[in-house]
Amino acid sequence: MSSNNLVITITIFLSLVYKSSAIYCFYCNSANNSACIDPTQFDDEVRSRIIPVIDCNTAVNRVEQYEFFCRKIVQTIYHPHKDSELRVTRGCGWVRHEKPCYRADNRDHLETVCQCSTDFCNSADSMSPTTTTALFVALAVCLYYYRVY
Template structure:
């Protein structure tokens, strides 16, 4: 019985959602380490990549549910080579897809949103891993 209670607690930890989220907050235009924060050792990353508590860092109505966002832009310049910029921060207006692309005349961008602390540091947000873990715990719970 104790094992089943523990499994239920673990399962709920995957689905719990809170607006008190911490996200990396940087722009590779003025902090080159922002381009790939996971390439840094954790101690160094903590010193040079800011992380913010979204509720206090972003001035929006208190009813908003925050999430982390990562935007990768390829900016086209008419007089020089294109440039890739990565922006990480907080979001509050959700898109119906986890990641989406936007193409404009002067840039291309990929925007990904995620819902766990510091999740906007990864190369790609991966919900499939969480779903697989939930299925495995569900199967153990039912057996």
């Protein structure tokens, strides 16, 4: 086998083995795009025209290789002399928190940050495992109750 054929064979083999980690996230801020507050209210066609989508792996300038994820931040910003403001930001993240969702509170604002690892997962509210389990148990109790009586 010639060296050119060997190089081509190795290149093809490595391209098949390489695992791509691209993730696509909604990218918006409700401060300048009110559709960012709830993208699920729009059908796919309308949403694709008014809410940008970003490939985190190519859009974020980086020195190191990160494992990107989608992030959604919901903030209530407290202003001293006017009503508080709700702001939602959706985009990419690269430094994970130990919890999928967490809160940060201070005098100026209250924020909830959620992170997820599938394409477009930062579009809507997500249910925590505790909430899902509680709903499942309640449903099971109701089904059992109605089956017995």
